[in-house]
Amino acid sequence: MNPHIYIDWSGDPGFRFRRGSSDLLLVAAVSTEENEIDLSSLREELALPADYEFHFAKTSAAIRKKFQQFVFSKLDFSRAIVLRVDKRLLPQEYRKMSGEQILAEFIVHCIKDIPDNLLQNAILLYDGKREQKSFRNVLRKTISDMLKPAVYLRDVKAMPASQNDGLQTADMLAGLVRTQSQMTSRVKLKIVRYPR
Template identity: 30%
Template sequence: MLVFIDESGDPGFKVSKGSSPAFVLALVAFSDRAVSLEVQAAIDAVSKQLRVFPEFKFSKSRPEIRDAFFDAVLPFDFCIRAIAVQKERIQSGYLRSNKEAFYSFFVKSMLKFDNGLLKDARIVIDGSGERVFKQELSSYLRRHTEKGAIRSVRFSDSRNDRLVQLADMCTGAIARSYRDNRDDADRWRQMIKAKIEDVWDFR
């Protein structure tokens, strides 16, 4: 199994100074590696067709780009799970003051409560952060998930990884649905609805 993870928003709590009010993590999972390669090819093709370089990012894409991207990938077999965090509900002082702990806790929570999805999974996370943090997160995830759920954890630069870009686009679509100040807030979440197994609204 292949699993790709990305986030939308940030782990900061200074909303009045620009931090996002919500934080969303999502994973995209493939049970068949051959299908993942087909999706990469489909994304490559739509990238060339629309002249989108070097990568697809939901936050930087026009509506018609988002539409074309999802139209290209939806015929393939993959699933999406996500966790959405309204930061105002977080009471833990530790999570509010430690960005790395906040991020690690919610990645772990999403993977741990996976409803039996993960089996010998190769986890790929959008690559950011210091090397030591990446090593610590990898160890942390193995300690806090079911035995046999995770085979490996690695980090990948989204500019060079079409399936991390897929995770970004799906995460962005779900995150946007929480922005009630937008008329089209739910538009792209509805597009990918059939692929979404669960969105956990953390409380």
């Protein structure tokens, strides 16, 4: 099997702060060497249905706490990076970019911190609809422009987070870092602030 990278985000790439755009954009990347992420044992432990979706905005504080404990004590993954972008501090050039371009650029900034052995030949999955080809194309081009030339990703594709535990893990980590200002980097988790 190939390494997998699961990408999800919290917040939006917009700059209309007075009209509801978020101050922060958090991009989470969770990487595994060979295995896919499986949250079924956590669902069983919490007596949740087998198809329960861990979506930060929809989960209770109690489930969030249990999820956080499970991720750092029992879940098998190699590395997680959460990029915490304070959009109010970004240079003006970002305001001229499309939302897709901004999001793609920060996804690449996030995965740049993943070790090469977990990037090389990896399958990158992000939360989205398969039929939204426009963003996938922008993301692929941005990856090719910004990553080291020697790094090759086997595939870049969208998948609804409701169908993938790795994407749900990325969603929950992005939400946890957003809401817990005291959360710090750990052995398996690196939190990167942008701009630095």
